[in-house]
Amino acid sequence: MNPDIILTFLGTSTSTGVPVIGCRCPVCTSDDPKLTRTRSSIHLQTPEQSILVDTGPDLREQALRESLTRVDSVLYTHAHLDHITGFDELRAFCWHRDEPLPLYGSKACLDEIQRMFQWAFLPSNTYKGYVKPDPRITSGPFQLNKLTVTPVPVVHGSVETQGYRFDYPGCPSAAYLPDVKHIPDSSWHLLENIPLLIVDGLHHREHATHMNFTEALDTAEELGAGQIYLTHLSHELKINQTEKDLPANAHFAYDGLRIHFNSQDTSATAQHLS
Numbered sequence: 001m002n003p004d005i006i007l008t009f010l011g012t013s014t015s016t017g018v019p020v021i022g023c024r025c026p027v028c029t030s031d032d033p034k035l036t037r038t039r040s041s042i043h044l045q046t047p048e049q050s051i052l053v054d055t056g057p058d059l060r061e062q063a064l065r066e067s068l069t070r071v072d073s074v075l076y077t078h079a080h081l082d083h084i085t086g087f088d089e090l091r092a093f094c095w096h097r098d099e100p101l102p103l104y105g106s107k108a109c110l111d112e113i114q115r116m117f118q119w120a121f122l123p124s125n126t127y128k129g130y131v132k133p134d135p136r137i138t139s140g141p142f143q144l145n146k147l148t149v150t151p152v153p154v155v156h157g158s159v160e161t162q163g164y165r166f167d168y169p170g171c172p173s174a175a176y177l178p179d180v181k182h183i184p185d186s187s188w189h190l191l192e193n194i195p196l197l198i199v200d201g202l203h204h205r206e207h208a209t210h211m212n213f214t215e216a217l218d219t220a221e222e223l224g225a226g227q228i229y230l231t232h233l234s235h236e237l238k239i240n241q242t243e244k245d246l247p248a249n250a251h252f253a254y255d256g257l258r259i260h261f262n263s264q265d266t267s268a269t270a271q272h273l274s
């Protein structure tokens with residue numbers, strides 16, 4: 001059975017990565033490969049498109065690990081550094097393409113990327129193979145071939161932030177919300193009864209701009225989500241001790257985890273590391 005879509009977790013950590021520099025906690029010193037986390041990002045492969053969500057500082061490492069050689073479009077959630085500072089690594093995906101690379105995101109996010117990486121957007125950027133960005137402001141659902149992508153505005157501190165909902169004919173819908181503290185009423189209908197929800201579950205204690213473990217699970221239950229994957233996880237969250245507290249339909253994501261969507265049975269199944 002060939003999957004129509006494969007969603008790969010390129011990274012699943014908070015902004016520090018795990019292990020954290022200088023930390024000697026049990027998580028940071030663990031030899032469990034599932035506890036080594038790079039900055040949060042996903043890759044979505046459809047039969048027609050290779051789609052990257054965010055370009056964090058670990059993009060090179062993530063692409064090499066997952067043998068990622070092609071990107072047709074980039075979706076940005078927001079302009080925090082852990083989600084955009086791998087922008088220059090996009091060069092490797094532009095060496096063999098002549099057309100500009102579409103970048104999708106809010107106006108505020110794309111404006112900040114253009115400010116930080118101004119040289120790429122200048123008319124003088126004529127070097128063959130370098131990133132030729134094609135910024136496209138998202139104001140509602142848009143199509144990437146057969147895939148419908150819907151921006152989902154969320155609250156994440158003071159920076160304008162959005163997650164994304166993905167709908168592909170015959171496959172279960174999925175939503176990706178890596179950085180979120182609160183889902184506003186205006187976005188709620190986009191997520192109700194979503195078959196697959198990937199959501200920020202930073203750690204146990206309260207945080208000003210991120211959902212914690214309990215908030216993420218409570219929100220997912222209130223939404224009626226089918227399968228739940230927690231991401232953007234910090235080293236404070238002791239996964240091996242906390243797994244027993246997860247409901248049957250919830251899981252901790254980890255770097256390299258792949259979820260296969262099959263149109264034949266409209267299911268989503270995870271391919272876990274052995």
